[in-house]
Amino acid sequence: MTALTYLGGYPEPLKAQVLQLIAHGKLGEFLAKRYPDSHLIQSDKALLAYTQELKSRYLKSSAPLSKVIFDGKINVIKDALGLHTYVSRVQGNKLKAKNEIRIAALFKAAPPAFLRMIVVHELAHIREKEHNKAFYQLCQHMEPDYHQLEFDLRLWLTWRDLEKSAG
Template identity: 55%
Template sequence: MPELAYIAHYPEHLIDQIRRLVNEEKLGKYLLSKYPTTHNLTSDKALYTYTMELKSTHLRKSEPITKVLYDGKINDINDALGLHRITIKNHGGRLRSKSEIRVATLFKSSPEPFLRMICVHELAHLKEREHNKAFYALCENMEPNYHQLEFDVRLYLTHLDLFGKLY
């Protein structure tokens, strides 16, 4: 039986259910039944617009974002699905900060709720730097179904590892 690293910290009864789906090769069918289609936000410009709409709806007073883009190196280098980065530069004695969000390229061909979950997660880092209760409360405020989506993204990643592309 393959190791289910993405869901290893969940309760054993959930892991057993996922193990059964994997053994019966039904994990893909389960995911497709919940998320039958992918989104069409495949360009960096479309991703930027999408993320800025989420930001303007939920985080109007947070710091500005200068870049939002897909990054093919994230999964390999950082073992992450998205990154929020702040760079500070000195321009003539004045400090300027820039915020950017990078999303793993694998989300170019994923269901839209998965992309939304990653964007919400990275936007929440504008207000809360650490993964604490306030951070997850903010994520739930922006996306009420956040925890279920996070779990389903973990199932999606498990499927990718074991069986390859789903969409």
């Protein structure tokens, strides 16, 4: 039986459908039909510009971002798909805060919708630190298909793992 590492919290009937796709070798085909394109954002500079554009559209009054990069050190299973860090430092008599977003480097090869979903997720953490109702409402405000994209991204990660172990 295939381990569905990325689908742990989903209902059993849904996981059974995924296992069916895997058993028939159709998961990759399903994803390729649904997400045929790849994005062109390959540098940290392009990722910063992309993220800033989304931030200026949806989170104008939020704290500025000091850094947005692709990070090759993020372990997708252990850590996350991306990381939002908030660092506060005292400089003289002022408190300086920096917001940084790091996206796992493997998403350089992801469909554009998945990159957008991850960036939206990390941007939402600027306003909402916890994964609560307000957080997910903000994600859906920025990306109406957020929940479907999150599920499909988890399918894509499952498929990538299967491809790695087969090849």
